[in-house]
Amino acid sequence: MQFNKSEGWPDPPPFPEETSMTRTPRRGLLAAVAAAAIGVMGAVAPAAAQEWRGWNIHAADYPNGIGMDAFTRLVAERTNNRIRMRTFHSAQLGQQDEAIQQMRLGTIDFANFNLSPFNNLAPSTNVVTLPFLFRNVAHMQAAIDGPAGEQIARDLEGIGIIALAWYDAGARSLYTTRPVRVPADLRGMKIRVQTSDLWIDLMRALGANPTPLPFGEVFTSLQSGVIDGAENNWPSYESTRHFEVARFYSTTEHSNVPEVLAVSAQRWRRLNEQERTILRDAARESAAIQRRSWAERETVSRQRVTAAGVTVIEITDRTPWSALMEPVYAKYAADARLAALVAQIRAMP
Template sequence: MSARRILTACAMLALAALPALPAAAQEWRGWNIHAADYPNGQAMDAFTRMVGERSNNRIRMRTFHSAQLGQQDEAIQQMRLGTIDFGNFNLSPFNNLAASTNVVTLPFLFRDVGHMQRAIDGVAGEAIARELEAIGIIALAWYDAGARSLYTTRPVRTPADLRGMKIRVQTSDLWIDLMRGLGANPTPLPFGEVFTSLQSGVIDGAENNWPSYESTRHFEVARFFTTTEHSNVPEVLAVSRQRWQRMNEAERNMMREAARESAALQRRLWAEREMVSRQRVVAAGVTVIEINDRSPWAALMEPVYAKYAATPALAGLVRSIREMR
């Protein structure tokens, strides 16, 4: 063997003996519409800490809370393009992108929170995850978002009271049809515009859960809360498919486990926050109108079910959820 070959072989052996250098750290940007101290914000921060620790800080995730990276529809598009790496989204804005998300958005579908959680952790979540992946989003875990009810600038006790009222809804055909079915004039608006729109009279009301109503201070301009509990749409903690495809199986499993642990935390914090938020707005003088019999409201939703659960697959998913015990 020549001297040059001997030197080359020695150099290669020396390089092989060196410890492997860690892969370059990945900087991930995350989106959240809520404030950092909201249950979702706290759970997302726990998720990013766990991923950082379990990846030896190779995956460094930072959540931009309070919609710093844009409103929800914009953030979903950025996620699909890969310019946002992870986020926590309500499923309603996906209604026009993934048909199965319409099912869990259907009004008066779930009997209670436990029923919703069993469905989204099982058959409903599996169906939705498949469709979200097809549009570039990987579902990791499911957060609670509470039962949604109406809040308005004047009392609403029956569907008849909604006639002619302009009610803010999310950007979704289903939500537009839902509110129209109740007799209201649905008005799609970004969430960040609701307070000023209520204040100026552009809208007469909106619909959301107790923590959102309280934390945004919407109760200051819409003083009547009607417990229709017409919808209990879960939320998804997800990552961009572009990021996911660059991860190995061990990293994916680690991230899914961290996401599930963050979901357990979020659900516990959510239940606590709902009680506190209701107490706060009642103490501030809000009039709570309790709806004990929701059957007159639910009866108006038959056309919504006929339209949005029309295929055999979607009708079968509705049936599976209703039969759950």
Template sequence: MPPKTTRPRRVLFAAVAAAALGMLGLGAAPAAAQEWRGWNIHAADYPNGIGMDAFTRIVGERTNNRIRMRTFHSAQLGQQDEAIQQMRLGTIDFANFNLSPFNNLAPTTNVVTLPFLFRNVAHMQAAIDGPAGEAIAADLEKIGIIALSWYDAGARSIYTTRPVRTPADLRGMKIRVQTSDLWIDLMRNLGANPTPLPFGEVFTSLQSGVIDGAENNWPSYESTRHFEVARFYSTTEHSNVPEVLAVSAQRWGRLSPADRTILREAAQESARIQRAAWAERERVSRERVVAAGVTVIEITDRSPWAALMEPVYAKYASEARLAALVRQIREMP
């Protein structure tokens, strides 16, 4: 006859096993999926859209879709100034931003906006992946934006309705610029008459003679068909402002260290994809406008142009911290 304690022990063991299984079940349950909204001003097939879609895909794969991201391309969630505010409030979770609109919010962004700062694309990428990026990321974090990686946005050059080979050729010409004090001062110091206009008005303004030229990168010049009314492209490459892929600090604060690592690595991989796509897009755009009969004026010596920018540097990078960063970037090999 079995001992009297056998049945109670069996009941106890069964209860413990059931509780353990219940705890295992709770531990194995998938965490609730997070739905993230992303902002992008460009179309989905633009290099930046390609990079952002790669970012969202990689994050989804590596989190088993615990973090599900959707990018709203073509400024569906508003223009950039609106999107910046939404990200700071936490209603947009991630975005790709141009750095120029941050000039008044994050002082170090003024440095990479300065004209003729970078020698070439490789120099810009080394700076933004190094000291410049670190300084800007620290400033952005103070306003609620976490920088994860840096995208290319191309070198901007001047295109006009008549040839421009030297700064003297710009005298008296009305050149469209962004609505920015720095850009107005840049063009004024080159001898031109800076004319702030919305980007969407550039084509008709060139066509009607309201302006004599504008400035932008190869893909923008080609995709907007500005080359049809401004047939001379001078490779001044006066500006090469990178862009940031970032997330809201509010979202970032709720992530585990492991998920933060996943996002940073995914963002850096997406930057490599975006940069390669950008280089290819530039090549194709240049070939298209040349085939359409545009005259490309190669500016091989930019020192006479850069020499005219001393007042701009004095005005926008005289503060000790900014001046030190400018020196550091210029001294990079």
């Protein structure tokens, strides 16, 4: 390899005129100098910076956006900007179903997803989306940070998505254009659901007409009468201003589905072990930030919609609701592996 002056290295020192006495040592020294130069060049050459694109359906100031921005900041700091991430908030890169496909193809590098749209792709995600499974938030977090999360992560990896950490998404309840106090009140009502067979069957079990729609179409569909209601958590209900067109919120708290912070398996395979450790640690730290922010935002959102005149219908006895879910469990947790996971989660203290 020729000594390259264009790299900014100084010329080697001059040697005396070659003689039979100096020929061999000179050539050996030249080789040594060249080898040392190459070694130094390799040692100081920085790894090429990686530019990552991230997807988030929520606004940047939403708890999930706050968590994701913390994640990208921590990764940049700990890799000395070798991995530079940019999150495209507010579904700038498409709706969730589209983003999942882009993640699997590797055109989106990281994202925060709700687990419900994976129900038809990763069987174990059905378990944590089963209605009335979790007693409270602490129960859900213990399950997803433990056995449930481990099993879901394995299933997601099988479809090209690497789970790093789990975010809170709050208890989901019904909000409608007319009051709903008991399951019978839902008969004939068109309720928006996510694109998932489980959610469709859940609403059918309650007597409603499930209507799968992208999240971004819910407001106009409520406004125009295409649907009579939807279901979601307090921050989503408030931040999207759905409360302006669906004035009744029934605290069914039928679901408490966690969300995943994940990276594309295609991008993951190109990382070394040190980089993977950095990403996992940063993701877990971001989850702690997101969960704190979520709890705070949930309280504020409820106060805001209540102040705006929304009628909150408190469902204190959920037994009549959960009793209707037996067909859903029979269909989505009949597999021995999933049934065992359900039993394990229910038995947790």
